Amino acid sequence: xxxxxxxxxELPPFELIQAEHVVPAIDEILSDSRATIEALxxxxxxxxxxxxxxxxxxxxxxxxAFSPVSHMNSVVNTPAMRDAYNEVLPKLSExxxxxxxxxxLFKAYEQIRDSEEFDSLGQAxxxxxxxxxxxxxxxxxxxxxxxxxxxxxxxxxLSSLSSQFTDNVLDATMAWQKHIENVDALSGLxxxxxxxxxxxxxxxxxxxxxxxxxxxxxxxxxxYADDGELRRxxxxxxxxxxxxxxxxxxxxxxxxxIHEILxxxxxxxxxxxxxxxxEVSLAPxxxxxxxxxxxxLRELGARSKPAAEAEFAEICQFxxxxxxxxxxxxxxxxxxxxxxxxxxxxxxQETLKPYFxxxxxxxxxxxxxxxxYDVEVKQVSDISTWHKDATTYNIYKDGELIARFYLDLxxxxxxxGGAWMDDCRIRRLTDTGELQLPVAFLTCNFxxxxxxxxxxxxxxEVVTLFHEFGHGLHHMMTRVSCGSVSGINGVSWDAxxxxxxFMENWCWEPEALQFISGHYETGEPLPEALLSKxxxxxxxxxxxxxxxxxxxxxxxxxxxxxxxxxxxxxxxNILNEVRxxxxxxxxxxxxxxxxxxxxxxxxxxxxxxYSYKWAEVLSADAFARFKxxxxxxxxxxxxxxxxxxxxxxxVDAMDLxxxxxxxxPDIEALLRQDGIV
Numbered sequence: 001x002x003x004x005x006x007x008x009x010e011l012p013p014f015e016l017i018q019a020e021h022v023v024p025a026i027d028e029i030l031s032d033s034r035a036t037i038e039a040l041x042x043x044x045x046x047x048x049x050x051x052x053x054x055x056x057x058x059x060x061x062x063x064x065a066f067s068p069v070s071h072m073n074s075v076v077n078t079p080a081m082r083d084a085y086n087e088v089l090p091k092l093s094e095x096x097x098x099x100x101x102x103x104x105l106f107k108a109y110e111q112i113r114d115s116e117e118f119d120s121l122g123q124a125x126x127x128x129x130x131x132x133x134x135x136x137x138x139x140x141x142x143x144x145x146x147x148x149x150x151x152x153x154x155x156x157x158l159s160s161l162s163s164q165f166t167d168n169v170l171d172a173t174m175a176w177q178k179h180i181e182n183v184d185a186l187s188g189l190x191x192x193x194x195x196x197x198x199x200x201x202x203x204x205x206x207x208x209x210x211x212x213x214x215x216x217x218x219x220x221x222x223x224y225a226d227d228g229e230l231r232r233x234x235x236x237x238x239x240x241x242x243x244x245x246x247x248x249x250x251x252x253x254x255x256x257x258i259h260e261i262l263x264x265x266x267x268x269x270x271x272x273x274x275x276x277x278x279e280v281s282l283a284p285x286x287x288x289x290x291x292x293x294x295x296x297l298r299e300l301g302a303r304s305k306p307a308a309e310a311e312f313a314e315i316c317q318f319x320x321x322x323x324x325x326x327x328x329x330x331x332x333x334x335x336x337x338x339x340x341x342x343x344x345x346x347x348x349q350e351t352l353k354p355y356f357x358x359x360x361x362x363x364x365x366x367x368x369x370x371x372x373y374d375v376e377v378k379q380v381s382d383i384s385t386w387h388k389d390a391t392t393y394n395i396y397k398d399g400e401l402i403a404r405f406y407l408d409l410x411x412x413x414x415x416x417g418g419a420w421m422d423d424c425r426i427r428r429l430t431d432t433g434e435l436q437l438p439v440a441f442l443t444c445n446f447x448x449x450x451x452x453x454x455x456x457x458x459x460x461e462v463v464t465l466f467h468e469f470g471h472g473l474h475h476m477m478t479r480v481s482c483g484s485v486s487g488i489n490g491v492s493w494d495a496x497x498x499x500x501x502f503m504e505n506w507c508w509e510p511e512a513l514q515f516i517s518g519h520y521e522t523g524e525p526l527p528e529a530l531l532s533k534x535x536x537x538x539x540x541x542x543x544x545x546x547x548x549x550x551x552x553x554x555x556x557x558x559x560x561x562x563x564x565x566x567x568x569x570x571x572x573n574i575l576n577e578v579r580x581x582x583x584x585x586x587x588x589x590x591x592x593x594x595x596x597x598x599x600x601x602x603x604x605x606x607x608x609x610y611s612y613k614w615a616e617v618l619s620a621d622a623f624a625r626f627k628x629x630x631x632x633x634x635x636x637x638x639x640x641x642x643x644x645x646x647x648x649x650x651v652d653a654m655d656l657x658x659x660x661x662x663x664x665p666d667i668e669a670l671l672r673q674d675g676i677v
Contacts, residue, residue: 005065011404011439012068012424014386019080025065026088030095033058037105046108047117048125056483057431066092067424071441076386077170077414086163093159097152100139109133124482124650131284131490131649138283140271151271154264161261165242166602168252169595170416172241173213175248178234181208185227190350193220195450213238214411215418216447223334223349235331236590243592254595261601263565278560281607286492286614286653290561293610297557300613300667301550301582307543307676312584315340333585341540347533349458355530356462357520358409358446358455364516365469368506372637373477373645375402387412389448395476403427403476405440409465410448410455418598419444419464421471421500428483438487440472454520459534462516463507470503471496473645480648490649493608497615498622498653499645505623508538509631539675546613546674547582553610554578556600560607613670618657621669625661 004016005025036058040051066088073085099105109132112118118126140151179201180186186194186209196217197209204210211217211234221234240246242254265277274280278290287293312333319325319336322343328336342348366377376396383392389410395403406424411417425439444464449455457465474496475487484490506512510531517526526534555578564570571594579587587593599605622640629636643660658664671677 005069009064011383012064014068014072014384016384017068017072019078019084022069022081022084023087026062026091029062029065030091033062033095034098037099037102041104041108046111047115048112048121051108051112052125052128053431056428060426060428060430060436060483062092063423064425067422071422071424072386074416075390075408075443077416082167086160086167089159089163090156093156094152097139097155100136101141101143101148101152103141106133106136106141109136124480124485124648127490127650128482128484131484134284138272138280143271147271151268154268154271158261158264158268161257161264162602165254165257165261166416166598168242168254168257169598169602172248172252172596173417174413175251176213176237176241178211179206179208180211183209185230186225188224188226189220190224192350192353192447192450192456193224196447199450213241215445216411219334222331223338225335228329228332228335231331231335232329236588239591239593239596241592241596243595245590245592254601258571258594258601259565262559262563262571265560265606266563266565276561276563278557278607281493281560284492285494285608285611287494287610290557293557293614294554294561296614296667297550297554297610300546301554303667303671304543304546304550304674304676305582305584308547308584309543311541311544318343330585330588330591337541341537345533345537345540347530347537349460351530352459352526352534353456354521355517355519355524355526356457356459357518358449358457360518360520360523361457361462361465361516362407364512364518365466367515368503368512369469369473371632371634373397373473373641374634374638375477401437403438403440405442405472405476407442409444409446411445412448415445417445419468421468421475423475423487423489426475426483426489427478427481427486429481435481438476438478440475442468442472444468456520459507463504466503466507467500470500473503474499474648477641477645478648479646480650482650485649487648492649492653493604494611494614495618495653495657497612498618498657501612501616501619502622502640505619505626506631508535510535511631542674543676544584546676547584549613550582551578552597552599553613554582555594556597556605556609557607559600617667617670618665620673621661621665622657623673624669 003021003025004013005021006028036054040054043050069081069085073081109129113129113133118129121129140148143151183194194209197211200212200217201208201210211221218234218238222231225231237247241248242252244250244253244255269275269277269280272280276290278293282289282293287296315333315336316328318340319328319332322339323336325332325336338348369375369377374397378394378396380392380394383404385392385406387408389412390406390408393405393407394401395405420443422441422443423438424441425436427438428436430436444461446455446457446461471488474491478487480486488496507516513531514525518524555575558574558578559571562570562574575594599609600607605611622644626633626636640660643656647656654664668677
């Protein structure tokens with residue numbers, strides 16, 4: 001049997017990849033890699049060309065096989081692909097741990113660092129070597145054999161547990177549906193949400209309306225449904241996913257998974273000589289220690305909480321005065337918040353949607369980067385994808401192809417919720433001297449087209465799309481040719497959100513909105529009156545949104561500083577304490593937010609969720625430079641491109657920011673942007 005994962009392809013042949021290809025391919029590649037490493041280590045003298053370059057070749061071969069598998073597991077999940085994916089995760093973990101704990105590999109890197117050649121290497125090559133030496137330390141290179149063995153066991157188990165956590169959230173989300181026959185029960189819902197629910201019902205051979213816990217289906221209920229009990233039913237189902245509570249009745253309960261993940265992370269930290277896992281997490285980041293992160297989050301909380309409290313009090317008073325609602329529950333906040341927004345600004349997400357058809361937004365987004373960085377983005381149709389919804393694009397600069405990306409915008413069954421960017425190929429020079437171009441996956445979960453009508457995006461979804469495209473640009477615009485520090489590779493995790501949050505700013509600029517927006521029937525840009533109202537409402541509830549992000553960030557960070565497996569119910573207790581400190585909306589007792597917190601239990605944000613607010617300070621301060629110079633000032637755009645986007649992880653993130661801004665970041669820029677000061 002030919003195996004497409006073992007063949008050399010410029011891009012993944014998605015139409016050929018089957019679940020049965022995964023395990024044999026990964027087994028063969030890992031076996032080949034181990035043999036090659038042994039051959040490399042048999043040399044007496046180590047150089048970049050005879051040692052590190054071949055290792056980068058091995059890493060890229062493995063990545064090119066596993067990247068499409070991991071992606072398909074997220075966007076076209078099937079039982080067979082999930083089983084294959086989960087079967088190879090421990091094997092990959094074991095391989096990476098072996099490499100991280102190989103003393104001969106470590107000494108080879110040290111030999112190159114201490115050699116005369118090191119001084120003649122470029123910045124990217126030097127950073128690759130120094131990062132590797134740091135990562136050897138974080139992989140337990142100095143541990144005695146018994147502890148190395150335990151470290152390897154923990155790494156493998158954590159890999160499996162993270163996948164299990166994500167699977168449980170996906171299964172719990174997919175298992176819940178609400179079928180409603182009578183449209184009167186859906187009073188308040190906009191026509192677009194009703195159309196989407198009718199289409200989903202038809203696709204599932206049902207009459208009436210069908211809703212799920214996918215966010216485009218869930219959000220309209222809690223935002224617009226007049227029936228408070230219906231809002232509560234959806235809210236409870238959503239916030240108890242993968243827990244012991246709610247309609248899932250514990251079938252996909254993540255409680256034990258969370259406890260085991262935290263226990264193993266704490267044990268791993270102890271093996272490495274750290275006090276807690278937060279210290280492990282910060283080792284490769286910009287923030288210096290846990291005290292700095294906690295101080296940053298608490299300062300931001302102290303500065304923003306009065307605004308959040310005032311905003312919530314305004315909602316409560318409005319609901320009482322206009323609807324006789326004397327008590328506002330968590331499932332009521334979006335509903336009355338949206339009513340107040342309409343009252344104050346005569347605007348809503350639904351009002352704006354006709355002006356943001358997906359095709360127009362996408363073309364407008366490409367026009368933004370053309371003006372900023374002088375690049376052209378063109379759609380192509382001859383590239384294999386995993387689903388009919390996925391589209392493909394080439395990026396050109398000075399007429400030369402420099403990158404490609406896939407775009408998968410719409411929610412569907414068997415697709416993981418949320419929005420993300422991931423790498424498909426990294427920019428690097430191969431051993432034959434050829435330049436491999438970077439390729440990105442951009443994934444969202446928006447409501448799709450209905451009939452012949454294009455998908456209409458909320459402005460929030462427009463912001464999300466720009467955010468993910470910002471990540472994609474960071475990966476694709478790099479000029480670095482060493483794979484380990486190319487694009488987003490090697491970038492401090494608490495700086496990786498800078499380019500993504502930075503891109504969001506153009507969604508609010510009148511000059512950009514002239515071509516980002518356009519009515520789906522007439523092409524008319526967003527009218528001046530609506531634009532003024534939208535901009536006036538920009539900082540609406542900014543304090544409450546900051547409080548929500550700080551709740552997540554403080555919970556995550558405190559959890560990884562303080563966790564003790566012997567303390568009963570500590571996860572929930574810490575969450576309760578954090579809510580007491582920063583939240584302004586009381587969470588109901590049944591809320592099990594942590595059971596679906598995939599960022600920290602299923603993704604890479606453990607003791608790192610603070611990065612969103614940390615990088616938001618960077619992005620607000622960086623964009624302030626554009627506000628000073630002009631939002632499409634080509635010189636400023638080229639400087640951001642040259643200092644931040646093109647450098648990848650080859651230079652420390654703070655040094656790059658200082659190169660662009662001329663100084664270190666200032667928190668005041670974010671507070672001003674959010675209207676808090």
